[in-house]
Amino acid sequence: MRDSSITIILPQVAIADSIIESPAGRIIVPGHHLPExxxxxxxxxxxxxxxxxxxxxxxxxxxxxxxHVGAAVVMADDPERRIITGANVENGSYxxxxxxxxxxxxxxxxxGFRALRYLALSTADSLTSPLCDRSPCGICRQTIxxxxxxxxxxxxxxxxxxxxxxxxxxxxxxIDRLLPYGFNFAxxxxxxxxERVLTS
Ligand code: THU
Numbered sequence: 001m002r003d004s005s006i007t008i009i010l011p012q013v014a015i016a017d018s019i020i021e022s023p024a025g026r027i028i029v030p031g032h033h034l035p036e037x038x039x040x041x042x043x044x045x046x047x048x049x050x051x052x053x054x055x056x057x058x059x060x061x062x063x064x065x066x067x068h069v070g071a072a073v074v075m076a077d078d079p080e081r082r083i084i085t086g087a088n089v090e091n092g093s094y095x096x097x098x099x100x101x102x103x104x105x106x107x108x109x110x111x112g113f114r115a116l117r118y119l120a121l122s123t124a125d126s127l128t129s130p131l132c133d134r135s136p137c138g139i140c141r142q143t144i145x146x147x148x149x150x151x152x153x154x155x156x157x158x159x160x161x162x163x164x165x166x167x168x169x170x171x172x173x174x175i176d177r178l179l180p181y182g183f184n185f186a187x188x189x190x191x192x193x194x195e196r197v198l199t200s
Contacts, residue, residue, distance in 0.1 A: 004043040012036040049120035056085040057124030069100035075113035101140035115151035127164035141179040
């Protein structure tokens with residue numbers, strides 16, 4: 001079989017803190033500091049995940065928003081590395097709605113897996129919208145973060161966002177770039193070394 005392994009280069013982030021002295025005390029506007037990171041992924045698997053996410057959006061229960069979303073995950077602690085999918089499931093109370101990403105992670109978690117390796121997301125019928133209309137909501141970013149934190153290969157985890165941009169497979173992120181300063185209830189093993197690097 002053709003080896004379709006590719007290296008995704010996640011760019012360095014170097015945003016300095018801004019520190020303002022006020023009469024009431026110092027106000028810190030935290031910057032963001034991440035070294036460049038390279039993550040390998042099989043391009044064929046990435047394509048399969050995106051295809052699965054897009055197909056799963058057809059199963060969305062979205063009678064209120066009519067916004068169909070699908071997600072597909074591969075779990076690092078699944079020896080079979082199967083593709084597990086989920087769609088958004090809405091509810092008339094609105095607040096009980098579950099997004100596609102959490103639906104897929106709930107399915108994976110219900111199978112006993114806790115460590116996310118890859119998540120692909122497709123907003124299916126709005127693939128030409130700006131990235132902010134196609135990328136995970138805040139609650140999902142926080143949930144994704146916790147499942148990645150439980151992986152011994154956390155730095156290898158990727159989030160792929162489907163697009164209809166001609167000639168483009170997806171946009172790719174790691175969780176530190178997708179959710180800077182996400183809440184951390186200190187699960188053991190999470191790498192916090194890049195946080196709060198104060199510029200002198
Ligand atoms: N939705 C998702 O499934 N994932 C997201 O990250 C954003 C929003 C769903 C929830 C709701 O059913 C619909 O999209 C409109 O917000």
